[in-house]
Amino acid sequence: MQDIAVLLTDPAAWAALITLVVMEVVLGIDNLIFISILSNKLPPEKRSGVRRIGISLALVMRLILLSTIAWIVTLTAPVFEVMGNAFSWKDMILIAGGLFLVWKATKEIHHSVDPAPSKDLLEKNKTKDVVVTNMGGAIVQIILIDLVFSIDSILTAVGMTEHLPIMVVAVLVAIAVMLLAADPLGDFIDKNPTVVMLALGFLLMIGMVLIAEGFGAHVPKGYIYAAMAFSALVEMLNMWSRRAQARKAASGDGAH
Known part of the structure; x- marks a missing residue:
């Protein structure tokens, strides 16, 4: 309790909390984009439930990992070396996760650009689609x-602060934001096909960044999220333009 009281009166602790909350929210949105795209493949009545299950699992995993911080830190220790490059468990997890994201995003992009495969291909992938x-x-x-x-x-949290209460609060805030944004973001992605492609592009980029970090090439996340924000802004302008053209066409037809 004394430690918490000290943290509440420490400006540096508040600064660390705000910074960490922002970082955790950004990482949470990455997670949420994947959950939204995957849940939108399900029947509408099941989507919200799956999103909440996914976010709840994310919360449980984060809290479990926070309770084993001493073990988590050891994940950064080198396990083996290849051609002078040392790989830790963290590196291997990031590479595997990045490959999974790249595979999943590429598969969904292919499905989007080729939505009507042949009957033979449909029969071949029938069992896969069910899964x-x-x-x-x-x-x-x-x-x-x-x-x-x-x-x-x-x-990321361990690298930014040594205070466990700050980490827990940041994680809880990020999960709360994910819960609030889950349905609106999922519905928005579902209703706007071009946004789906943009979101898949984000996942592809995030996957490549995870792979690069696993191989020791650090990519500043600020650049990644700046590019994502710019792309989202351009897409919003495109949507605005299309709606304006649709209204103009509708008013023109009404005049005739």
Whole structure:
């Protein structure tokens, strides 16, 4: 209790909390984009439930990892070396998670640009589609990516502060934001096909960044999120333009 009281009166602790909350929210949104795209493959009545299950699992994983911080820190210790490059468990997890994101995003992009495959291909992929579109398959994939983002999230927190209460508060705030944004973001992505492609592009980029970091090439996240924000702004302008043209066309037809 005394430690918490000290933290409440320490300006440096508040600064660390605000910075960490922002970082955790940004990482949480990455996680949420994946959950939204995956849940939108399900029937409408199941989507909200799966999103909440996915976010709840993310919270549980983060809290469990926070309770084992001493072990989490050891994930950064080198395990083996290849051609002078040392790899830790963290590196291997990031590489595996990045490859999974790249595979998933590429598969969804292919499905979007080729939405009407041949009958033979449909029969060949019939069993695969069933796995992807049921709740069990979706939740398994969400668990896998939750684990990757959770480890990345907690290691980010450990690198920014040594105070466990600050980490817990930051994680809880990020999860609360995810819960609030889950349905609006999922519905928005579902109703705007071009946004789906943009979101898949984000996942592809995040996957490549995770792979690069796993191989020791640090990519400043500020550049990544600045690019994502700029792309989102351009897409919003495109949507605004299309709606204006649609209204103009509708008013023109009405005049005739």
